[in-house]
Each structure stands twice: as C-alpha cells, then as structure tokens.
Amino acid sequence: MSASALNPRTTTYEFLGPPGAFLISLGVPICTYALYFGCSEQTGGCPPPLAVSRISAALSDPAWWKGLWDTQAALMYLAWYTFCVVAWAILPGDHVQGTTLRTGVKKTYKINAFSTFLLALGLTVGTITRYGPQSFTFLYEKFVGFITASLIMSIVQAVACYASSFRPGALLALGGNSGNPIYDFYIGRELNPFSFGAFDLKTFNELRPGLILWFLTDISMVCEQATRRGGFSQVTDSLWLVLFFQGLYVSDALYNEPGIFTQMDITTDGFGFMLSVGDLCWLPFVYCLQARYLVFTPIELGVVPSALIVLCNFAGYYIFRTANGEKNDFRNGKNPKNLEFFTTESGSKLLTSGWWGLSRHPNYFGDLLMALAWSLPTGYTTPITYFYITYFTVLLIHRQRRDDEMCEKKYGKDWKKYQKLVPYRIIPYVY
Template sequence: MSSSQQQPGASAPAKQQQQGPATTDSRPRDDVAYEDVTDNNFVYEFGGPIGAASMIVGFPLLMAYQFLCVYDNNGHFLLPDSLGDFLPWASRMAARYWEIAAPSWTGAKIYLGFTFFMVGLAYVCPGPVMYGYKLPSLNGQRLAYHCNALWSWWVAIITSLVLHFTGLFRLTQIIDNLGPIMSVAMLWSFVLASIVYGITVVRGKKHRASGNVIYDFFMGVCLNPRVGTLDLKLFTELRIPWPVLFFISLSCALKQYEQLGYVTPESAFMVLAHWLYSNACNKGEECVITSWDIFYELESWYLLFWNLAGVPFSYCYTSIYLLKNGPMHFPIWWNVLCYVLLLAGYFFWDTGNSQRNRFRMYWNNTLIKRNAFPQLPMSFIHDAKFLQTRHGNKLLIDGWYAYARKPHYTADLVMALTWGLIAGFGSFFPYFYLTFFLIVLVHRVGRDDARCARKYGADWEEYMRVVPWKFVPYIY
C-alpha cells in the first residue's frame, strides 16, 4: 500500500504524539513538512495570455452590463434589436452606465472610507497571533497572522448601525450610490494590483512568473504581500468582499423598509444569508491561513478584482432584484423551504471547513479554541483518520471528508442555490452567483487535483481510491 492510514494520538510517531493545542502566542512545531508553494512545473492556466487579457477586459464589462440589467432594468436582459444594431446599442449602454454609475466622490468616500476603516481596525483590534506553514520561498520561515477579523467585523457592524440610526450616514446611501461605488471598487482593484505587481518586480521577488507581462499581472507574481503586520492577501480575502456584500443586502432591506414600511421575508433571507457567510469567514479567520488561497495562490489581479469588486457587486443581484421587484408574495412553504435549505447548507459548509482546517491546525500545533458565535457541533474530529503521504502531509479521510473530497464545496453550492430560489424564477440574475460559482469550483477542483497529483504522486492515487467522489457520494 502506497500510503499508511494513521490517527492522531494513536499510531502516529512518538514525536507527533507529544503535540497538543497551542496557546495563542506559541509557535508551531518545526517537524511539519514544508508546504510546496514553489511548484516548478509551470503550466499556463485560464487560457494563457490571451485568456488572461480577455478576462481583464471582459469581467469589468460583464459586471457593468449586469448592473444595468439588474439595477436599471429590474433584472431583465438588455439586448440589441438586431446584430446590425449592436454598435449603436453598445454605445447607448455605455452612455447609460456612465450616467448612473460613473465613479464619484460619494462612491469613493463610501468604498474607500470603509476599506481604510477596516485597515485601521486590522492594526488595532485584539486577536490571537497565528502561524502559517513553513514556506520554502522564505527559507522555512512561518509567517505570523494577527487574526482579529472577528473583532473588526463586529466593530464595523456596530459602527455602521450607530451611524445609520443617528443619521450621520444612512446605510441606504449604499444602494442609492451602488453604481459609483462599484466603479470605484473596480478601479481600486486595478490600482492595487498594479502597485503589488510593480513593487514585486522592482524588488526582484517574483514567484512562478511566466515572463508574459499580461499573464503575470493576471495570475500574480507576489506570494505574501505585507504592509507591516497586515497580510494583504488574507485581508482582501475576508475583510472587504463579504462584509461589503452583507452591507449591500442590509442597505437593500433598509431601503425596502423605507418604501414599504416593512422588510419582506425574502429580503430578510438575503440579509441572513450574507450575514452568515461573512460572519463565518471572519470568525474562522485562523482556519483560512492554511487554505489554498493563502499558502499557494499569488496575489493577483484576478484575486484582487474578485475580492474587492466581483464578489460584493455581482453576488448581490438577488438582493437588488428583490428590492426592485418586491414584495414577491411567495407561499409560506416556499420561503420555509429556502430557509431550511440555507441553514442546512450552512451547517455542512461551516462544519466541513472547520473539520478540514482544524485538522491541519491540529497537526501544525496551532489549534486554538475561540468563543465565536455560532460554534457548531462536529466542527472538530478527535482522533481523525488520515492518509500519511511520503511528502510529509496528511490527507483527511474522516468526518464529511470520508464521503467526498470537497464536501464543503457541495454545501457552498447548496447555499448559492437558495440565494436564487428565494427570488423565484422570474430572472436569471439571482442565479448568476450559482452559475458562476459552479464553473469556478469545478475549475478549481481540476487545478487542485492536477497540482496534488504532481505533488503526491502514488499517494494521491491512493487517496482518490479511498475517497473517489469529488462533490456528492455515488454521483460526482
């Protein structure tokens, strides 16, 4: 057998048996294997330079088009009358977008004000200091992460509510200025990506670079950009996209209250859904340190664009659609079904992510206990079964991961489905998130399988034999 099956504390080597949960200021053991972030087997992804250039141009145009459809046309497609009318139609669309969504000082003050407020909180809020994997690119050094996103999240919520109810800043201004805010966010992602790319090139610290400027700008060349104690990649992964998405949905609900005198169950659903997602990301920040995005992905245009602009301003279509077309008058059983599916999906998603990441933290000797709401049962597997690889890493085959290799993705897609179902079937745009996310996850699983096959060899083949299903047992 190419890999051995072991359990923490049972048949592990003696040195491993001595490890235990670390305190918040303890450094992890040094006997954990290096995490391979160099990956010398370079291959073009996303269609190479042509694909990268197409997405750098295409994604902002797609977001602008969808904004006009959802915000300005009540969720209905805007199409030219004929193929010959395409250029005049595109010109009219561009003029209309500039009319209602051109960058403005108000949009800049709202978006950049929130961004730098969160940056300030990242430096001053309390939270444990955690350590990531040993990185070959840093000669085995472990980077420290100040995990205070949870405090920042709650301070941001309380501050925003105080500003709203005192009238200093009404949260409804977010939806009233959504177009300009989105345009500022897109421009800011280009500016920040250019700064990161430029500084990295000047310093001669490029990672996994192809030599093609457009492709390298798209994929990134900087692995661990930092400003003092602030890790830019972890910050932009958690503290901007999901909180901004939540505040957009909250703004829609408050605007609906101003218009109708109440908030519909559907709009309340989206506030709950986006609160759960954002809260989970921030309360589990220490778990994200060992995720693919943080230890392997480079800080790139595509990560910055989607974290700073794409996620909050294209995953919010359901909330905008419900505001523009509500109240929906669905039967009670339909709304109950959506709420039940959402909460069930959330349970498996939250516990699945927790099982996987806390398993890594346990063996990295960085596992801590945090009193963050909500703490769900089955979030940590004691004496978890795993496959030991010759590379040194351990592959979890217990809990939800005994049934599929990516069960947290499946639960994530269930939640994404409910974000569409709660709006009914009158428009495609509430299902854009589900459609886009499905494509992203299938592509990501393919990338992950290819990288792990190169990294683990026969051990990965054994792992796929033990856990053959990717998303759903006996189906896919």
C-alpha cells in the same frame, strides 16, 4: 539559496494562458457592470427589454460613460477602505502563524476581522436607528459609482503589486513567474506583496474590505425596500432570508479567520489582478445581486417555501462547517472523531472517513447548497438571479481540478490510491 532556485520560472499556464488571462481581466469588470445594467429597475427590468440599438446608443454616448463615475461614491469607498485599515491597526487581535514558506519561515498575521465587522455593523445599526432606513440607502442609490471606485482600487493595487514584485529579494508565487506580463499581472507575480510585519495585503483584502462591504450592501438593500414600503415591518420575507443567509456566511468566514491561512489563495497564489478585482469589486457587488433584485421586485414567499429554503441553507451550512471543522482539527494534530486516514510515502496524511470520506471536497458541496438557498427567494421569473450559483459551480469545479492537479504532483502514485478510496470529487455519489 539562489534567486533562480527560490523563484523558478513558471512553465505551465492556467486559465488558457495569456489569452485567457487577458480575456478574464477584461471580462470580470464588464460582467460586473453587465449584471447591474442587465438586472436593474433603472434600465427597465431583469433583464430589461433587449434592444441592440439601445445598447449601441448608450455605449456611444459620452454621458453614459461619465455616469459610471461618482465622486461621492469614490470618496466613500476610499473612506471605507481606510476605515478597514485603521480598524486592523487599532483593534486588538491575536497573532497567528501561517504555513511555512519556501524560505523556511512562517509569516505572522494579526487576526481581528470579526472585530472589524462588529464595529462596522455597530456603526451601521446606530446610524439607521438614529436617522432612519433612508440614511443607509446610498449603497443602492450609488451602486454603479461604487463598482467603478472598487474597480479602480483593484487596478491600482494590481499594478503596484506587479511593479513591486521586481525588487530584489521578492518571494514569487510558483505559478506567477512565467515572464509573460499579461499572465503574471493577472495571476499574481509575488506571493505576499506589500507585507509589513503582521500586515499582509493579500490576507487583508481576502476578508475585510469586500466581504464586510457585501453584507453592508445587503443591509442597504433592506433599507431601500423599507423606505419604499413604509418601514422594516413591511420588508418582504424573501429579502430578510437573503440578508440572514448571507450575513451568517459572512460572519462565519470572519469569525473563523485563521482558517484562510491554509487555503490555496493564501498558500499558493500570488496577489495580482485576479485576487484584487475578485476581493474588492466582484465579491461585494455581484454577490448581492439577489438582495438588489428583491428591492424592486418584492416577493412574499410564505411560511412553507421559506421553511424549505431555510432547510436547504442550513443543510449546506452544516456540511460546510462540520467538514471544515474536521479538516482544521486534523491539520492541527487533533482527531476527536477518530477519523480514518491514508498515509502517503512522504508522511502526509489524508482523511478517508467522515465528510472527507464521502468526497474530496465536501465543503464545496455545502457551499453550493447555500448558494442555491440564496437564489431561491428570488423566485423563477428570471435566470439572472441564479447567476451566482451557476458561476460558483464553475468556480468550485475549476478550483477542485486545480487542487487535484497540485496533489497529484505532490503525492504521485499515492494520489491515485487515495482517489480510489475517495472517488467522488464534490457531491457524494454524483460528482
């Protein structure tokens, strides 16, 4: 197959094309910093007193810009990323195959993300046990420095991947070969850049450095509050709930690592700045917002509110896990629940009963319920701590629309028939 046939030119844009890609590439780092400075005890609250003159003075002060850099934090972050790579290499793990590529081959991946998580967690708990909670507060204390370090890593990887994608024989993403450098840099030009044997940079970043660091950052928040309040017994129930909920989510994702190989990020999207900054910077340092807020705004919920929030989270988790279980079983040729399905003219089969008969993306519905449960422990005094569920709702609706567009191109008129059988997109009987 010729290079032009294997890597056809991208003729349609997402995210409003190059202007949108440019604005998002600037907006994501700015928003990450803004969420810190806009919800921080260092700046005076969540949000701090708004004064345009204060913002203008800060941005025009070279000392403020220098304060975004922390050499210690940068070295720590580099050590953390190195630890993840070494753990991938030396820890045992199964080898599984991904989906068939356009070249007709299947990539083989080594999976040991959960083992890496357990090792990191064991070292963290051992450190805290031996030296006390104050020994693990550095992620809270050097938060801005870690944001900067992860952002630099994101940019370096995105630039390297974009440059590498021009080598002969590179398999490009169907959506990332537009010829516009701004758009292709953002969306990801090569499907699997820096892929050597069982190592693949895209899948490695998807689950390891950022996802595990998110939970370790939550632990650092608990340690910071414990240090301030006189021990772990004095940590508020709200912060324990956030740690538990997000820890469960991270553990589930890492334990079910093979499930990512059928996701759009892996099968369709290239690896560019969109995924690098999302995996390495946005995920660990934005998703911990609720835990970080509760450090300096301790909230005691009580038994009944806590129980209701737990119920919300586990309802979401049950839907998320059982829906994904139905999908993964069906894709692997199993149907233990005897679920009904619709067969397209191409021979593909689409579930039309169980959770997948209630909506086309029931796992997203579970995700949204969990996101709500993570925000509820922060109370109702500020809307900023509800940023995650607001952003996540927009993200999942956009992802659902992308998926629907792809399925309509793939299945044609059969997709219209399927939409009549399963009319709801995410939330049954609502949307």
